Amino acid sequence: MGHHKAPRRCKVFQDQLKEDSARTQACLRAVMKGLHSVPVCAAMHYAVDGGKGLRGFLVQEGARIHGIDPAQSVYAAAAVEALHAYSLVHDDLPAMDDDDLRRGQATVHVKWDDATAILAGDALQALAFELLTWAEIGSAQVRLALVMELARAAGARGMVLGQALDIAAETADTPLTLSEITELQANKTGALIRWSAEAGAIMAERNREPLRKYADALGLAFQIADDILDVEGDEAKTGKRVNKDADAGKATFVSLLGLDGAKQRARDLVAEACAALDVYGDKAANLRQAAEFVISRDS
Amino acid sequence: MGHHKAPRRCKVFQDQLKEDSARTQACLRAVMKGLHSVPVCAAMHYAVDGGKGLRGFLVQEGARIHGIDPAQSVYAAAAVEALHAYSLVHDDLPAMDDDDLRRGQATVHVKWDDATAILAGDALQALAFELLTWAEIGSAQVRLALVMELARAAGARGMVLGQALDIAAETADTPLTLSEITELQANKTGALIRWSAEAGAIMAERNREPLRKYADALGLAFQIADDILDVEGDEAKTGKRVNKDADAGKATFVSLLGLDGAKQRARDLVAEACAALDVYGDKAANLRQAAEFVISRDS
Incomplete structure (x- = not known):
């Protein structure tokens, strides 16, 4: 034993994110093993591949x-990443946001077709x-x-409501107010x-x-950072079109x-998120770094 | 007390189906009460409304x-009817079966639009x-x-797989064999x-x-009856286009x-389904009648 390993909690956030994300991906691959060879199942694999795995990290770190x-929490991490992937696949559809690029790759409906994207999303949920x-x-x-x-977070009182409000905003006569967009994002x-x-x-x-409390501040900071990236981001890094919302x-x-x-x-929101973690002391170091990461990321 | 009520289990099947379906609908209305006023939520109400409620009846009768x-089982009945409704909404989409009529009414994407139908289905799941x-x-x-x-029945090893096989069949060079269509329907x-x-x-x-065993025979009989209705049915009664599959x-x-x-x-399948119920004796009278109903219905 020539080397002493650093205790797990001192591992820097980026390494932990990568490690947790790899574990989540492996879990998803394992549970999807042996699926039928129809395109819908191939599209499910494609849709969960890549991505930062931030939600799966939050699950595993919050558990840690x-x-x-x-080994316990990874199934919950895989669950939220599958659900997140489904929401992206449906959100990218021509009838919705009509995105052809996601994580730097062709979106599911571009690589296959709309029906495959609808069904792959349905199966991922x-x-x-x-x-x-x-x-x-x-x-x-x-x-x-x-x-x-x-189920509550995903449905008509959560994520889907956020999507619905987003769509309603597109056809509305007046742009959303700050409080409306905050409500929209709190759901979406x-x-x-x-x-x-x-x-x-x-x-x-x-x-x-x-x-x-941590998550609510983090989630809003995450969305604000997304909006900033839409304006300032590098398409090669974000893997999606820039100035899309502004245009x-x-x-x-x-x-x-x-x-x-x-x-x-x-x-301010990141500071608020970190303050909410005081009760966990040093154990929450990775979650604090995650909050910093969310607003400093370039993709 | 001028009248003696017949014991519940003697109530004829059709009445029981109506009573159970009304209970399921009331449960769905109650849990969806207070949803946001966006079109997606209105579409959810619309999508679960109507229909025979056969799946919800099976839940309540199997429990009975x-x-x-x-009072216990109705939540499970409502769950399967919500899931069934989602599958119909997505199945009717232009990218899928492209149906404009369902239960005699405009389908969700016709009454609203594709995005609303996709999201309403997602939220219903x-x-x-x-x-x-x-x-x-x-x-x-x-x-x-x-x-x-x-979750298993609904996903890529169940209902969605059935849908995927159905779509694959449409673009295949040769029509499905009997064993392939049986596998497709066992899932779908x-x-x-x-x-x-x-x-x-x-x-x-x-x-x-x-x-x-009862359900597996019943499910196949149900689908065969559907195919017969597609040829022999009355559009005014079935509420959907006739000769659609044949055409x-x-x-x-x-x-x-x-x-x-x-x-x-x-x-033969109905006889098989009824035989599987022998173990329950007279208590299964309604389920036996349900099996007869499935192949004698006109809608």
């Missing part, structure tokens, strides 16, 4: 600070709930709580980020409040707060 | 023969899983088993019918085998077995 091993029933995660009570919260991206961060506390049957005349945090105002608001 | 009250977490249904263990089985419609029939045994934590040159049970052969096969 409660003493729960990734079902897979997400199936993953939460895996016995490794914990007691039936715990798994059921995860199912209930994810916030609900799933909240679930991801809370999952560890649910698994440990502990107080979810600190992680919820479409959509209200964004940048259009409402100005570029400097948006950056300041994102920084 | 195990002594479980509809999430709602289905949320409904299965309702405490009234039973223990956490039972609810989790229902979630797991529904069979998986959800099986879940519906088994749900009562799952809730009662009893042997699922008899109800599974599209699709292989159906009728094209493969002939009209008389298909009718005989359906009758």
Whole structure:
């Protein structure tokens, strides 16, 4: 034993993100093994591949600070990444955002067709709930709580509502106000980020409040950063078209707060997110770094 | 007390179907109460409205023969009807079957638009899983088993696979064989019918085998009857276009077995389904009538 390993919690965030993301991907590959050879199943594999894996990291890190091993939490991480992937596949459809590029690659409906994208998304949502029933995660009570919260976060009082508000905004006569766009994003991206961060506390049957506060500030900061990237980003790095929202005349945090105002608001939210973690002390170092990362990323 | 009521189990099937369907609809209305006013949520209400409610009946009747009250099982009935409704909304999309008529009314994407239909379907799937977490249904263990089985039945090893095989068949050079179309239907419609029939045994934590055998024969008979209705049906009663499959040159049970052969096969399957219920004795009278109904219905 020539080397001493650093304790796990000191591993820097970027390494942890990569490690957790690889674990999530491996889990998804394992549970999707042996699927039929129809294009829909190939598209499911394609859709979950790549991506930063931030939501899956939040699940595993939130679990870790409660003493729960990734071997348990990875199924919940895989579930939220499957659900997130489904939402991107449907969101990219011509009838929705009509995006041809995602994570630097052709979107599912471009690589296959609309029907394949619709069905692959549908199957990925079902897979997400199936993953939460895996016995490794914990007691039936715990798994059921995860199912209930994810179903709420994903549905017409969560993510889908956010998408619906987004679509409604496109045909509205007046651009959204700051409070409207905040509500929209709290649903569209916030609900799933909240679930991801809370999952560890649910698994440990502990107080979810600190992680919820962290996640709500983080989710909003994440979206503001997305809007900034839409203006300032490098297409080669973000893997999606730049100035898409601005060109479409959509209200964004940048259009409402100005570029400097948006950056300041994102920084304030990161500080707020980190403050919510005080109760966990040093154990939350990675989650704090994750918050910093969210507003400093270039993709 | 001038009248003696007949015991519940003697109520004829048609009345029971209506009563159970009304209960399921009321449950769905209750859980969707207070949803946002965006079109997506209106479309969700629209999509679950109408329909025979056969799957929800199977859930409640399968529960009843195990002594479980509809007040418990109705949430599971509502779940499968929400999931079924989502599958119809997506299936009707222009990118899929491109149907403009369903249950005698404009399909969701015709009444609203494709984006609304995609999102309403997505939210209905999430709602289905949320409904299965309702405490009234039973223990956490039972609810989790229902979630797991529904997720499997709905996903890429069940209903979505069936849809994918159906789409693949449309572009294939040769029509499907009898064994291929049987496999397709076992997934496309069979998986959800099986879940519906088994749900009562799952809730009662009893042997699922008899109800599974019943459901598998019933599901196939149901699809054969559908193919017969496509040829012989009255558009005013079925509420959907007639000769749709035949016109599209699709292989159906009728094209493969002939009209008389298909009718005989359906009758044999109903006998098989009823035989599987022997273990329940008289308690299964309604389920037997349901099997007869499935092949004698005109819509």
